[in-house]
Amino acid sequence: MIRSAALAVGFAVVASAAQAQSISPYASAGEQQAALTDGRTTSVELVRAYLDRIERIDRAGPKLNAVLTLNPRALDDARRLDAERRAGKLRGPLHGVTVLLKDNIETADGTATTAGSLALTANVTGRDAPIVTRLREAGAIVLGKTNLSEWANFRSTRSISGWSGAGGLVRNPYSLDRTACGSSSGSGAAVAAGLAAFAIGTETDGSVTCPAAMNGVVGLKPTVGLVARTHIVPISPAQDTAGPMTRTVADAAAMLNVIAGSDPSDPATKDADARKANYLAGLKRDALKGARIGVWFPWKGRSPQTDAVFAAALKTLEDQGAVLVEIKGPDDATNSRIAELESDTLRTEFKAALNDYLASTPAAVKSRTLDDLIAFNKDEPRETPLFGQEIFEAAAAKPPITDPGYVEKRTVVRKLARDSLDRMLGDNRLDAIVSPSGGPPSVVDPVNGGPFFGSPSRLPAVSGYPHLTVPAGYATGLPVGLSFLGPEWSEARLLALGYAFEQAAKVRREPEFLPDVGARPEIGRAYDPR
Secondary structure, three states, rough: OOOHHHHHHEEEEEEEEEEEEEOOOOOOHHHHHHHHHOOOOOOHHHHHHHHHHHHHHHOOOOOOHHHHHHHHHHHHHHHHHHHHHHHOOOOOHHHHHHEEEEOEEOOOOOOOOOOOOOOOOOOOOOOOOOOHHHHHHHHOEEEEOOOOHHHHOOOOOOOOOOOOOEEEEOOOEEEEEEEEOOOHHHHHHHHHHHOOOEEEEEEEEOOOHHHHHOOEEEEEEEEOEOOOOOEEEEOOOOOOOOEEOOHHHHHHHHHHHHEEOEEEEEHOOOHHHOOOOOOOOOOOOOOOOOEEEEEEOOOOOHHHOOOOOHHHHHHHHHOOOEEEEOOOOOOHHHHHHHHHHHHHEEEEEHHHHHHHHHHOOOOOOOOHHHHHHHHHHHOOOHHHOOOHHHHHHHHHHOOOOOOHHHHHHHHHHHHHHHHHHHHHHHHHOOEEEEEEOOOOOOEEEOOOOOOOOOOOOOHHHOOOOEEEEEEEEEEEEEEEEEEEEEOOHHHHHHHHHHHHHHHHHHHOOOOOOOOOOOHEEEEEEEOOOO
């Protein structure tokens, strides 16, 4: 059994020869910024400490497989930012703190952007995605790239969340045999394990919020169009977005302040500059007072411990002055129709968007189309030892994105999802809807798969509306998240509500890196009482 306290040994940063101050690897970005400001550490020391921790925990030790690639320029960037700080030039709350990026986001630092696939190991584009440019300009230090579910979990209907051909399986730091969920599994596990101050994930449907919830961290899927997607390996222009994954709501708000904004290369973001807010300034401990919160839990009873965590979360919301309103979501027929149309339209969008992306990659990338990737996977045994590529093959057979049938289906499914959420919110005059973000992480089972407890991600994903998850509690030591859903552009309100809940509940705890839940003393005693 490896305890987090033991793993924290060595994460000490030295302010001077006469004085050493220990800074927890789990310290928030805000706390690290305070330590940088008062001289208890430097960015160089933080980067070195995190690089050492990645080596000991991610590459050795528990071997999380969360970090795929390290930025060779991270220490040089830290030295430059330390020099700016000494000269009195401060770029803001992210100045000199570390960020990890999901490895479908391009960076101009000599590293490849692989989407977890061996077919893209030569994809060194020399381009910073606009969100990376924004992070660098704000003073964040890109520490490296995180592992992910290959092709953002869009290759096979039987894929294993958190696995990629390039990086293997990401393990959950709370219990190493449990799923880290996907597709931003590496980002979630890395933040939970204290491998960087914060991370960026991407979501088409559940890929920020699920790994955030199952790794016990904060995750925000913004309104589609608030954050630029240029130079990010795509699935769907209609649903894709990047979002922050952090240990605190305040850090998520600080990150969103930086990455939100319009990008001329991404037409979906044309309204972002007009819609964005100062999300950090809007956080208030009393934000729940008088707020009308809808309670939506259609999969109640599938996980009794999740039910108990959710009940405790609802009591916290009520104790903070929220007015709780039981609500109903769409009926089974509508849910099924939304799921069917989403699946169909995403395959058409993926084919078109991925072919466009591959055409922009360097000549060294030999797979130039989706058909090329299918052929590559058939010839590369390291890509298919666990599952196939049914989604790839189905997408390859889809018509062009200009097809009238596709256009009608996307229009219909977006309207169905939006009408459902708008009705739930409007009919009950709600500020937000809460739901469990899912159940506790299930055991990774490459043979039969793990149980699915339910998730609220589809409606906000298809609608393009925001979805925030915040740690809510634990089921036998495994994290359970609380989701906040709201209308388009309601990030400021959701973050404020999530912050008020977080500050009142104070439930988040550090992972223990247990090999399995049976290593918990209370379970071990029950397993073998003699």
